[in-house]
Structure formats: structure tokens, C-alpha cells
Amino acid sequence: MLDIGISKIMLVAGIALVVIGPERLPKVARMAGTLIGRAQRYVADVKAEVNRSIELEELTKVREQFETAARDMSQSVSGGLHDATRDVNAALGQGVDGDTPTYEPYNWDSAPAPTAYKPPKKNWRIKRSAVPQWYKKSENVRRHVQSGAARVARFRPARSTRSF
Numbered sequence: 001m002l003d004i005g006i007s008k009i010m011l012v013a014g015i016a017l018v019v020i021g022p023e024r025l026p027k028v029a030r031m032a033g034t035l036i037g038r039a040q041r042y043v044a045d046v047k048a049e050v051n052r053s054i055e056l057e058e059l060t061k062v063r064e065q066f067e068t069a070a071r072d073m074s075q076s077v078s079g080g081l082h083d084a085t086r087d088v089n090a091a092l093g094q095g096v097d098g099d100t101p102t103y104e105p106y107n108w109d110s111a112p113a114p115t116a117y118k119p120p121k122k123n124w125r126i127k128r129s130a131v132p133q134w135y136k137k138s139e140n141v142r143r144h145v146q147s148g149a150a151r152v153a154r155f156r157p158a159r160s161t162r163s164f
Helices: 006-020 025-094 133-138 148-155
Strands: none
Touching: 006 025
């Protein structure tokens, strides 16, 4: 790496003072500081982007592992359910004596179609009930609408009539 000490920085500053001149040196120093700041922000942005992409790859791997585990679990559960259903159907299909089937599976195709949903008719203009005024007063419920200016005027402290 570069080995830059105080003596080398002072040497560069002296040469810059001679070459650039004392009038333009502050402006050049400000510009150099601005450029260095921009470069540092750019490097920080690149680092953050790389970190985000690495985290995204890790999350993708974790998601894939979770999906494969869920798929395996689903297959094992569905396989077990299929085996249990087959055993139950075999047991019910033989009947009590072993020769007459007493179980007939339900035919879902012949089931009646569900009726369409009809929302209840409500007349929103008619007031259903009223809350008593004594309850509103005891629970500090607003009993009438008040504008913002009226509310400010209501809660404004009283002005004193004395002058100082």
C-alpha cells in the first residue's frame, strides 16, 4: 500500500502552492475534497450493493431448501392419506359379511348447485337506535360537530386584562 506520511503531504502541499498559486489553491482543495467524498460514497454504494446481492442469494438458497422440504412433506402426507383412504375404502367396500358392499361413495356431480349470494336489504337512512345523551355525557362522547376554529377558541386560555 502507499506509505504517505506527514512529510510527504507537506511536500505535495508546497509544490501545489507554487504550481497552482495562492489564489486558486483553496478552490482546488475544495474540489479535491468533493471528488474524494464522491469516490468514497461510490465505493460505499458498491459495497452495499454487493452485500445486498449476497444476502439475496442466501435468501434464495434458503427459500429453495424450504420449498423442497415442504414438497417432500406434502408428498409424504398425501401418500399416507392415499394409503389410509384406500384401506378405509377397502374395509367399507367389503361390508359386514364380506360379500355385500354397504358403502356407496357420494357423487359430487349430482349435488345441487349453490345459490347465488344475495346481500340483505338494509335501509341505511333509517336510524336503528339512538345512544342516550346521559350516556354520551358520562363517557365523554362528542355530542355535536364542532369546527377546528371553534375548538381552538373553546380551549384557548383566557386573556388577562392587565397590561405590563
